[in-house]
Amino acid sequence: MAPDLLEPLPAAPLLLAFSGGLDSTVLLHLLAAHPEARARGLRVLHVDHGLQPASAAWAEHCRQACAGLGLSFELRRARVEPAGEGLEAAARRVRYAILAEVQAEGEVVALAHHRDDQAETVLLRLLRGSADGLAGMRRLRRFGRGWLWRPLLDLPRERLLAHARAEGMAWIEDPSNQDPVHDRNYLRQEVMPRLRARWPGAGAALARSARLLAEQAALLAGEDRRRLAQVQGADPATLSLSALAAQPPAWRARLLRAWLAELELPPLPGPQLDRLAQNLLAARVDAVPELAWSGAVLRRWRDTLHAGYPKPPLPADWQAVWDGRAPLPLPGGGVLVLEPPRPFDSPVRVRARRGGERLRLPGRGHSSELRDLLQALGVPPWQRFRLPLLEAGDGEVLAAGDLAVSARLQAWLDAHEARLRLRH
Structure with missing residues (x-):
């Protein structure tokens, strides 16, 4: 296989996710042999999940493979903890x-996904009742701060294997890929061979169907965006339930899937969508139901649906001294910043909520319980104990995150033309 197999090459720097297995080894060599890929800044990342005794040796194999090709290599070690999902999904x-x-x-x-992976993905998603399963994986899609690219998606694994053997490549064989307890392995070992025995072109046909249905999905994407804008809140991770309920039933499910995809959250299987309609949309107004799946969570609060990955509250005993000059990192993610950065007259103490705090808002002659203020502002219960409190040296509460700012702190911010921001 020639490097021009990768055309059109994205006009951007490339980061290869390299496992050391057959597929990513072939892609590594193809990219390394492509002058433009190197010129645009090709680098390689290996993630050691630590799930196999030989994982450290695999990481060293990957490092040496990249060194032999003169490529930049980075190793990251990960800790995999399933959160209501299988080990494969968690990894x-x-x-x-x-x-x-x-x-x-x-x-x-x-990524080095190939045509056989695409066929397995289509079958898995269909078996899980995913309406979007037929579209399979896309060759190019938005991801993080750039894009995700699967250049080998139209090639069968047998062609990659033949090329690797012809070129004398060395790759890692992960023993977990042979364990039929994993759904994808079961499909690969038991189901796909039977399908090919009866229909030799089964893999290609499934991939072709996925491609055609992806084209149809793209035609509907414009209407998805238009309708989603009608139900999405100012915070992209929220939906108005009353606006969603006003949509035709078939569109409700489609908009929920489009919303989760936009947030880059795992897709909800069909049965989960049914539970969502029954438990979240039909819940009492004063209830706080939630639906968890694959590490993500959907929660209802009043008329709003919230989606994302759950974050723990700030540790009860956490506190820090902050002078405002530099961003203050928070436990579990997020930072407090002053825009523009400038020092407070005196450093403030930043701590977790403990309950019972009071705060005086601008224009009010008396203080109010912080609990009542946050309820009035519509802050969901699970977010309230993620809010850091700013406290003056005399003990007065100056702010709860950037949502409730006291008259005293607001006067200082106005005088210094600054803003307090809590970035998640």
């Missing part, structure tokens, strides 16, 4: 999170 979620973290602005992440 994939962690891997994609690391890819998004390592990815530079505008960079294209290259």
